[in-house]
Amino acid sequence: MVSLSPSLKAQLSTPLKIGSVEVNSRVLQSPLSGVTDLVFRRLVRRYAPESMMYTEMVHASGLRYAKALPKIMEVDPNERPISIQLFDCRPDFLAEAAQKAVEEGADTVDINMGCPVNKITKNGGGSSLLRQPETAEAIVRAVVQAVCVPVTVKTRIGWSDGEINILEFAKRMEDAGAQMITIHGRTRAQGYNGNAQWEWIGRVKEILSIPVIANGDIFCVEAAVNCLKQTGADGVMCSRGTLGYPFLVGEIDYFLKTGQLLTPPTPEERLECAREHLEALWQYKGDRGIRQSRKHMTWYTKGFPGAAELRGQLAVIETVEQGVELIEQAIAALP
Ligand SMILES: Cc1cc2nc3c(=O)[nH]c(=O)nc-3n(C[C@H](O)[C@H](O)[C@H](O)COP(=O)(O)O)c2cc1C
Structure with missing residues (x-):
């Protein structure tokens, strides 16, 4: 404690x-x-x-x-x-x-x-x-x-x-x-x-x-x-x-x-955050933002069922739409 x-x-x-x-x-x-x-x-x-x-x-x-x-x-x-x-x-x-x-x-x-x-x-x-x-x-x-x-x-x-x-x-x-x-x-x-x-x-x-x-x-x-x-x-x-x-x-x-511990974010909240991060990088930096987002996306995808597979997919995204769709599917598939 x-x-x-x-x-x-x-x-x-x-x-x-x-x-x-x-x-x-x-x-x-x-x-x-x-x-x-x-x-x-x-x-x-x-x-x-x-x-x-x-x-x-x-x-x-x-x-x-x-x-x-x-x-x-x-x-x-x-x-x-x-x-x-x-x-x-x-x-x-x-x-x-x-x-x-x-x-x-x-x-x-x-x-x-x-x-x-x-x-x-x-x-x-x-x-x-x-x-x-x-x-x-x-x-x-x-x-x-x-x-x-x-x-x-x-x-x-x-x-x-x-x-x-x-x-x-x-x-x-x-x-x-x-x-x-x-x-x-x-x-x-x-x-x-x-x-x-x-x-x-x-x-x-x-x-x-x-x-x-x-x-x-x-x-x-x-x-x-x-x-x-x-x-x-x-x-x-x-x-x-x-x-x-x-x-x-x-x-x-x-x-x-x-002196209080906050409840840690759920996998869904972390994935929502990943999506927001991805969209904001796209808006701020365009294609360069998408390339930079790949490493961030791999860091977000840990500690929930299907994380490893999603990580592999997000590591190679070319467009913001691709990334958002993958994240939304992952959220829908969470237990
Ligand atoms: C990807 C990455 C980039 C970093 N870039 C900088 C930087 O621009 N300026 C800096 O002072 N330290 C930089 N650092 C060092 C960190 O600020 C920090 O001092 C170091 O990671 C130790 O803390 P940690 O053990 O909690 O990671 C970087 C570290 C990493 C992993």
């Missing part, structure tokens, strides 16, 4: 203060490249209206030369609080990009210092900044100077088991002016494997004054509560647990606010 102590409940019932921005939720939806577009965020926000959400990561250099703002940076004027996440290794490019992010409506600007993908790290961005703390510091200083909104950092605990440097690194980010740090409790070498090492997040929390958000392996309410208890973090950020399940942030938020 999952429960919160009265002292933890009291601590978590106050707003999360990110510099000048107050957020009435201690659960955040992480940036997920290829996933957290405007359509997905809208679904998450329906169940977690007060939570902070992030765009997919945006390449600052790409933005400098782009004629128009990329779609992944689009923000709905009604969606708040929202952070635009940027990646790069050049402080001046990031500062410029951050200004554009603020013009677009970002409440905070987040710098990606955790992405493990080779294409990004070999150009000096993402988690490779853990190995270049002077550059990381220069980035935070430059962006803080360029914008009037809080600047935050999302990173990992280190490059590899032999190079865990999150304690010095996080302190350096705070001293440079970062107003919040989110820590994915894995090293770059771990990728997404093994367990998130939450103990490092707890150690960072002990030495920082800015909010520390714990990330990694938050797949359910129980994990969120255990993580908060273990780390003393100011909040938790959900990631892979939200794939095909935009209900997760709301479920955790509700529990932290009320």
Whole structure:
């Protein structure tokens, strides 16, 4: 039975203060490249209206030369609080990009210092900044100077088991002016494997004054509560647990606010959500939205009779009508 102590409940019932921005939720939806577009965020926000959400990561250099703002940076004027996440290794490019992010409506600007993908790290961005703390510091200083909104950092605990440097690194980010740090409790070498090492997040929390958000392996309410208890973090950020399940942030938020567990969505409700997601992607992105929807559809189709077959069919849809028909048939066939 999952429960919160009265002292933890009291601590978590106050707003999360990110510099000048107050957020009435201690659960955040992480940036997920290829996933957290405007359509997905809208679904998450329906169940977690007060939570902070992030765009997919945006390449600052790409933005400098782009004629128009990329779609992944689009923000709905009604969606708040929202952070635009940027990646790069050049402080001046990031500062410029951050200004554009603020013009677009970002409440905070987040710098990606955790992405493990080779294409990004070999150009000096993402988690490779853990190995270049002077550059990381220069980035935070430059962006803080360029914008009037809080600047935050999302990173990992280190490059590899032999190079865990999150304690010095996080302190350096705070001293440079970062107003919040989110820590994915894995090293770059771990990728997404093994367990998130939450103990490092707890150690960072002990030495920082800015909010520390714990990330990694938050797949359910129980994990969120255990993580908060273990780390003393100011909040938790959900990631892979939200794939095909935009209900997760709301479920955790509700529990932290009320001490009550929400009834999980039925297979029918999940399939209705999948259909809505598919239709909205089609409306927002056209054919590209259909191609992108295939992976989302495979994530939604789990845990009910016939799910595997439906997953295979939805993975190859060419049109919105095809997908909607398959989902409607699946709903009709539910026991
Ligand atoms: C498909 C996918 C895309 C991701 N894209 C981003 C991103 O754009 N920016 C970022 O900071 N982290 C990104 N991440 C990392 C997650 O935000 C998160 O830190 C990581 O998945 C650990 O949390 P989890 O164990 O709960 O999944 C991505 C992860 C996945 C699986």
